[in-house]
Amino acid sequence: MSGVTIELDGRKVQVQPGLSILQAAANCGVEIPHLCTCDGLRTEGNCRSCLVEVQGERNLVASCSRSVKPGMVVQINSPRAVKNRALVLELMLSDLPQGGDYGELSTAAAQAGVTVRPALQAQRAPAPHAHDASHPAMQVNLDACIQCTRCVRACRESQVNGVIGLAGRGADTHIVFDLSDPMGLSSCVACGECVQACPTGAISAKPLASATHETAEAFGTKPGQCVRFNAQDKTVDSVCPYCGVGCLLTYHVQDNKIISVDGRDGPANHG
């Protein structure tokens, strides 16, 4: 298949037709920030953290959901694109309690040198959500949610479980489990796909244990920190025994007992 020639920040490159600008740039070693898009999930283009300029277009373009075209001239790091991406990150952060670790969002903000201006923070003070710890293995903290819908696509499309949906309108839009049930009382089958998909930690695995002042040194961690992976003796790559699709996973083992499980990427994991 012949390639498509485009220009990225003044550099002519040949890329595969059909790729998004984001994918084409990544293949050329240029990372464009992105949050609602990740490998293995359908692109939705709802967060705008990946905005770039395309010559001849008045509006900035979401690079994750725009395909490359022959002769396309893309400015990833023009002052306008950089400024708008920074504003998007700042607006997202301003909706969350300050000072938290929001995973990929915090990383993207740190890389862009973005912090929330106090005047903006004062205007957007978010209403806190109740934390949902009803599930034995996972917890939900919607204070950290940016409504990117990665968990919705992971649950509905990758795993075809259809547990997570979106409810509400406008600023009240939020994810729900079944008919707004607590996660632990929903039809969730505990596959963990939403945990792996969530970029901010709004849905996360519960720590199996926390180090105390007495045990922290032995686990090589700090008091209060999760000891989940520090405590393992070994890891064993295996296959999920649940439904027969054959998703790959890795067991973390201590004293010949499985203490936690992580997904391991493979063709069957994508449904």
Ligand code: SF4
């Ligand atoms: S863990 Fe539950 S809610 Fe999350 S993707 Fe799997 S079935 Fe859906």
Ligand code: SF4
């Ligand atoms: S819970 Fe996580 S993955 Fe789901 S919409 Fe919120 S931030 Fe995105």
Ligand code: FES
């Ligand atoms: S990553 Fe492109 S719009 Fe979210």
